[in-house]
Amino acid sequence: MNSTVVTSPTTDIHAALAQAARPQPSRWAQRLGWGLLLVVSGFALLGPWLISADPDRQDLLNALAPFGGHDWLGTDPYGRSMLARLAHGAQLSFLLALLTTLMAVVPGVLLGIVAAWRGGWLEKALVALADMIMALPGLLLVLLVIAFAPGHFIPLCLGLALALWVEFFRISRARSAVILQQPYIEATRMLGFGPGYILRRLLLPALAPTLLTLASFAMSTAIIGISTLSAISVGVRPPTAELGSMIVELLPYYAEAPALVLLPSLLIFLLVLALQLISGGRKS
Amino acid sequence: MLAAALFGSMLTPVSARTLNVVGPWEMTGVEASQSGYVFTRMQVAETLTAADSQGHIVPQLATAWQVSEDGLRWQFQLREGVSFHDGTPLTADIVAAELQRAHQGAGVLKQVPVKAIRAEGSQLVIELERVFAPLPAFLANYSTLILAPSSYTAEGKVSQIIATGPYQIQTMTLPLKLELKRNEHWWGGKVAIDSASYLAVGKGETRALMAQSGEADLVFSLLPVSVAALSRDPRLHTEVVTLPRTRMLKLNAGSALFSDVRVRQALSLALDRQGMARAILRNDKVAANQLFSPAMGAWHDSQLAPIPRDLDKARALLAEAGWQAGADGILQKDGQPFQVKLLTYSNLPELPVLATAIQAQLREVGIAVEVAVGNSSEIVSQHRDGVLQMALFARNFSLVPNPLGTLLQDYGPEGGDWGAMGWSDAQMQSSLQQLQVITDAARQAPLQQQINQTLQQQLPVIPVAWSELAVAASRQLEGVQVDPYELSYHLTSLRWKSEE
């Protein structure tokens, strides 16, 4: 019996996607990407320092103030400064998203490479595990992990990562299997280079662009995932500013102050766009 | 354009128009104790008694009732000529069996000291262990609705709703939807609207859009932010009524933090009730200056002034109680910071929002509050385990149209899940006991006021805001009545304007 038991066809597309996304980004797109990333991450990293307003300070009588007043971006329904909340929110969200993505990418990629490298029963076992996890609804996993320590960040990231790692495992396994069969790898081995060298110099560089594209989508998935969890009240606790939960908090006011709901989404959009521009997009 | 015409034509209402009712409440099951309130509000099922808009108990399936001299034997005269939706007649035997079942179930009848329930001819007799004057009000609760014997399976579980109301169920898709048609043989005569539906829509934003789009004719529990927008819509009529329901902070008065009444008073003074009512609830009238809302009749004291926010007085009271500001601005006593966990839940979407506001307001007097949004059952289980510190919830005083039932449950000598914790007051206990015996309103009033005053001074719970029910109705509807006791949607008094 061969590996069909546990191999799912999704590996095909990941392999195809991986090949397709080979990096030859046009220079202007990449520059634009770096520029955007600099602006967005600058806002997230330095914003909380530079903006003196307290993101949690409420002023109920100054609720939903318009743009351009004392608070540049107006205030939220509690009269808190939107600018300060966006800066603090961006910092926390990007950090959580980065952490979640790392927690998904590192084990996912390592296990994927190990599976492709070693093959045999180890590969079958790992693929079976990944398939099992995929067959369980992601939301169930997240809810279950969170339920052990509601309101804490680490279980939140862990739960999301538990649902996200499978994708990275599948793609790096499929891609590594293709690469490891290439003649040049065989040649490198014959020349006496060890697995560490092959991993660092040949395998990871070949995997990197695809992984970066996927990881940038995974970051937005993580932030949106947190917002979805906030919508069913298991996300971040008040009064913490976090982009996803801010969207949920501001949603009821969409008719009165539509810009408020869209601002956090805009930040997520810019971050993902920057990462995508840097990593992908092929010249014609 | 073509698509617009196509879709538009399919959605145009036909002459036999269905009344579409939308509310936030999902039906978790078919048992009366679970989803009975939807069945009674949509007037599918009926109870022995009902309440008018003032909270007075009025006849429904029972036409009259009387109590013996010693107050232990109640006789209810049942309405004649009532039949169930399947055509079978309503008898005293059926009613007795139904109420016995309700008494053993999870509904409010459990709180009544029932000795026996039985049928005597066309009368229903309830014998009590001790005097319990508010009994008729308990028979207006949805968990005591009367179903036909054919509603049950052989194992005694409810499988369908066959009742006596003016509407009967055509289809039921749990947990979201009911489709109803008129009961042509209702004892109250013929009603104007011949079919109706109920759809549970959990999201307030969606409910508002359903009202605006004309998809729903009667929408209950609008979000505070939706009300202003909908009231500007010329096709809609909006109405906001204050309910006998209060959003309150429960404190563990048995704990070191809150055993001192001065601390509880300081917390109350630190709250910006007017600000929360205006900015969050969008309704200045709901800022609660006492536990009992104006919808609670004689229990409410209309002479009381609003409680202004007074941070200086709050700080002074806290200092008197031994709390001193620490280096980080958080109060300290014996080296311990004033840190407290506030538990709330999100079934009511405004609660986490209010909790966040309260958190910021208490922080200004040096109290560090951690807000935990969890499941409503955690308040009950933490109360049981004695670990609860502070909780924010909305308590319904009209589950039984007479608030006494709820008060007995919440402020008895042991306290209650949704009321006092680690607090009891002898004078209040005696007033509660007397109210169970007295039926004369004039003699009840001073006792009710005394209870209100005690709660106001002692603050075992801190009232934050009264609850309101915001309703949007299509202008094509006539005769909309909003019942503050939420017993009925009064579909029977509605009619379409265009039909005239």
Next chain:
Amino acid sequence: MLRSSLWGTVLLGRALQAVLVSLLVGSLCFALMHSLPGDPAMRIAAGRYGPDAMSLQAAESVRQELGLEQPLLQQYGRALWQLAQFDLGHSLVTGRPILEELQVQLGHSLWLALASLLLSLLGIPLGIIAGARAGGWLDRGSQALAIGVRALPPFVLGLLLMWLFSIQLGWLPPAGFGSWQHLLLPALTLALGLAALSCRVSRDAMAEVQQSAYFTFARHKGLRGLTLIQRHGLRNAAIPVVAYLGVQAVYLIEGVVVVESIFAYPGIGHAMVHAIIARDVPMVQGTVLTLGLLFVLINLLIDAACRWIDPRQGGTR
């Protein structure tokens, strides 16, 4: 002969996977739901009676009724035994048989999933055109649109669509269920998120096909435009796209929770979240099991589709 034995292996493999999924789901649900913090009897009582009528008394009667005070091992054994007999039991909250509830919900969920999948197919031609001109304005535009759609939580997207189609245009009912008009808006909300991804996947697949030797050869042969894409592009680009549809179908069925609740649509995702919150173990087990088996089934169908498109694909890779 070879072909049929191959299919036999595939079917056997998937059947084995189905059994494993059932066992895993059964055990995992039980273990996790019981090790979660919080008192199950309290949760169930709150789920049944709502906060207003929820009390300690109600919780205690629930505990007795359901035998929650029995030893855990005894409860676990009973749960697995029931599962082995295909008896999913009764919901602890509604008291009705799980199978009955699942039938209703699964039906609604499948309709929604099917409609969203069909609508999301619109992303594929867009992706193919974008991929044929990689780097062009359409490629850039569709990329920005895809990222934009993914940067909005589904409930925001849903509200935007409701506002547009129900209030401004008045074409569709904003929420509810029961007719095909009710299905369109929630399906569109989901489809946009899916189309964003399938558009990118098909774009990448197309761009790759274009760089392949056979495609270049065909171009040198003199084939141009649509004919070229039709003859040599589509079939080759189809495999990753079809395979991707399988992943999407799973996302659809489980990822619709928020969309279902905002559109008041009675699907299985909505039921699962409510069951988890209320600690309704049999219901959680039933919903998760259904979703897991559906995943296995979809993978089987995708296997078949891939083999049909590209018969060269054998069992081994």
